[in-house]
Amino acid sequence: MKHLLSDGGKLLYLQGIEGSYLKEIDVKVLGYENGGYILDKTIMHYQGGGQPGDRGVLISGNQKIPIYNVRKRGKNVLHLSSVEASIDGGTLIVDWERRYKIMKMHTLQHAISAVMFSDGYGSLVTEVFPAYGFIESNSGDIKIRDEGYGINKVARNLRRYDVKREDLDPRVMARCNLDKLPKSITEVSVVEIDGLDVCACAGTHVKNTSEIGDYWIRTPGKRVEFGLF
Ligand SMILES: [Zn+2]
Structure with missing residues (x-):
């Protein structure tokens, strides 16, 4: 395994920023085990890194197989479904x-x-869901300055690329906690927000921060909570 949390080139959502916009692809089914389909490639994000697994459907002939989550088990990415069908392939559609x-x-x-981070607060744990997310920090009484409330008002582009671990920008090492990253991972997926992160x-x-739309933030204790309107 080379990439952070990935399995070679099969995770198509990790191909640049554009890969996250793939809504359906034709796939081969390699097997069904532990309640999930193993595919030759996927556009569905598997649960981890503070982001939920995707949902969607796998369509094969007249069969419409619901996928309720995606998890990684060992080397395999499992597209979880209670419907076990004997199929060779189909069209995988993400719940866009x-x-x-x-x-x-x-x-x-x-x-x-x-x-x-630029104001000295660490982000210890982060988790996002479709309408709600939180950041746990190492200090209380958090004040988010105005820039944090106007992220959707400045149109900043995003980029995603792979970097050899030894070539990582010191800014990434300082901003992100990479201590837990297994030594076997030699290439790291980096996400950059132009001029910000x-x-x-x-x-x-998303490709640009202007896509985020309206959102709210509240700061109870050592936690920052936020969500979309
Ligand atoms: Zn991210």
């Missing part, structure tokens, strides 16, 4: 309405974390 909300939320989380991440994000 849900996924696009998660992309907005994940981008918003990076941006808020970056504003917090650079961080290691293998989740899905």
